[in-house]
Amino acid sequence: MIEITAVTRRYGTFTAVDDVTFTARAGRVTGFLGPNGAGKSTTMRIIVGLTRAHSGTATVSGRKYVDLPNPGVEVGVLLDASAQHAGRTGREILTIAQRFMGLPRRRVEEMLDVVSLTPDEASRRVRNYSLGMRQRLGIATALIGDPEVLILDEPANGLDPAGIRWMRDLLRGYADRGGTVLLSSHLLHEIEVIADDIVMIGNGRIVSQGTKTELLHTAGTLVRATDLAELRRALDEAGIAATPSGDGSLRTDVIPELVGKAALAAGIALTELRAAEGAGLEEMFLELTAASQRDGAAA
């Protein structure tokens, strides 16, 4: 289990991580979702002690990461697959991890097999690796100590579709066996297919969190009418906040029934009324992060 409580990290006047609180539970895959630069990586570095938080605490299995006697066998970490000495071979990098953790030597070859790096590839220097191979090596390094907790930053980057599928099954298996998996991504689809719980972050702040099912059902209502302005006025009068979603429809947080009743009372004929879950997490993600997104593309 990973518990993060009120963690804040500033760089000068910029607050990269702002009062972030969430828990990644055992037996579940927690997806840490957010646009680029939202604070995902900084939060993960704070968990493992590479970055200091200005306030707040982060614990792994109930202890601060720095207090773990041999972190590698309790927490598998992959923060940046490219952060390796380019002159070492893949096998050597795994061997260093194996030695630091005090594991039997055979673990190195076992892990190379698990991540499907051939003996020939393992003997090559990392500077000649593709991003996908680095990613596999990084995952092998994270798994070599057979930890209960996995912390992976954008692990699917650079993997081919088969590789992504493989990683998904691997993480699923890990969680099903009682492990805790926290993985970040800026790609919704990835999180949607693998995560049980979702934590969404935008501009350093948590914008939403919960189980995937919960989040899907709180997506609200999508409503359409010939005269949108009139519909909006009617909803306002009924005390329902609605926002134009850009494609000639209105979006609200309330259930469809309330919207329908308000329209009926005002005598407005609706052309469409439905729960806004059809578009899945993507719409929600864009919506939830629109206000805090860097490029500010959304209205």
Added chain:
Amino acid sequence: MTAVAAGTTLPARVPVRGIPLLRVTQVELRKMFDTRSGFWLIASIVITAFLATAGVILFAPDDQLTYATFVSAIQFPIAVILPMIAILAVTSEWSQRSGLTTFTLIPHRKRVISAKAISSVAVGVVSVLLAFVIGALGNLAGTGITGTALVWNISVTEFLYFVLGNVLSLLIGFMLGVLIRASAGAIAAYFVYSFLLPTIFGLLATSVAWFRDLQPWVDVQYAQSALFVLEGTLTGEQWANIAVTGMIWIVIPLAIGLGFVTRVEVK
């Protein structure tokens, strides 16, 4: 693309034991050799020692073919290479970004730095011992070729001074690596330390009268050079010079660098 090579449940947790410093040191020692650049840098000590030995045999006048001449010649490349080895042992964690893994596996960064210090000093001492062996071979070969008398004019004390002097100059490099944490910057700083500063101090000493007496107490190269003259034992004052300059130029900046290392963000 196989599934994880493990059972259907996570293995029962055995009590996790800490990582002993000896193990960290062994791994750090391994890391000094396991890249081509690291390997050849250390190998270059042996190679240049052989070259320097050959140079002495070829070019030194016959009456100077003594053990001390060989050792002094070998000293030149060693004095440059050892600090580089120490610098790169530290800075590669940042320059190559491998520190992301290292400091995640060993979150107590001072342990990593201590292990690097021990392994660097170990490499330094072994290198110097090797240099003495190569120098001895050179002395045997040189006098054999020229037919001059064998002269073993280095005492055990001088030998120990020599080892200590090299370890100290290696530690200067190590300190700069910890303080600067970037390969290029630390190497540049080392050359300022070992070539520019002594020159400035030397000029000051010749032009400013009162500085002449002060120089041994502030000029670390000047103070340590006493260890390399291979002429008898050092006086108490010379030891004090080494201790004071070592404090100013090695211990204090190293402590400051360690403070940075433990606080700085690893990215």
